[in-house]
Amino acid sequence: MADAMNWSAKVYAPAEPMRTDPPFSYTVxxxxxxxxxxxxxxxxxxxxxxQLIAEFNGLLEQGHTRILLEMTGLEHVNSSxxxxxxxxxTKARNAGGxxxxxxxxxxxxxxxxMTRLDSVFKIHGSIEEALKHFxx
Numbered sequence: 662m663a664d665a666m667n668w669s670a671k672v673y674a675p676a677e678p679m680r681t682d683p684p685f686s687y688t689v690x691x692x693x694x695x696x697x698x699x700x701x702x703x704x705x706x707x708x709x710x711x712q713l714i715a716e717f718n719g720l721l722e723q724g725h726t727r728i729l730l731e732m733t734g735l736e737h738v739n740s741s742x743x744x745x746x747x748x749x750x751t752k753a754r755n756a757g758g759x760x761x762x763x764x765x766x767x768x769x770x771x772x773x774x775m776t777r778l779d780s781v782f783k784i785h786g787s788i789e790e791a792l793k794h795f796x797x
Contacts, residue, residue: 683736685709689716695795696725697788701734704742717749726758729791733764743776750782759783763791 685702698717704710720728730746738746753760763785765773773779785791 687713689720692788693792695792696720696728697731698728699731699734701736703737704735704745705737705739706741707745710742710745714745714749718752721752721756721758726753726756727795728753728758728760729785729788729795730760730762731764731788732762732766732769735766735769738769738772743772743778747778747781759795761785761791761794763788 683702685704687701688699690697717728750760761783764787765784770779773782783794785794
């Protein structure tokens with residue numbers, strides 16, 4: 662009878678699950694003729710932003726092509742979240758409009774600088790500054 666082979670395997674398990682708190686959320690408001698989308702929480706993947714993308718696409722389809730993302734409450738964004746934002750930016754541009762950002766945290770700003778996306782997005786310090794840019 663053949664000797665049984667002993668197999669060993671290493672299983673990778675993170676020490677703790679990926680943090681998803683606070684959960685990602687957003688609100689859409691119309692302010693002085695400009696749609697403002699306020700993001701909050703942690704944007705960690707495309708599936709979190711599916712509803713946001715659907716609503717964003719709906720705004721573009723209705724002819725609302727100048728949109729401001731307010732990110733004061735956005736605590737963290739990863740590469741998947743950045744990809745989602747880049748997609749929104751591209752869709753707005755392709756529709757003849759503009760997607761601008763305001764109120765970003767130091768952490769998110771560092772990520773935009775590191776990825777050189779700060780040269781792609783128009784970034785404003787406040788909603789009021791952005792409204793002046795859009796001349797609303």
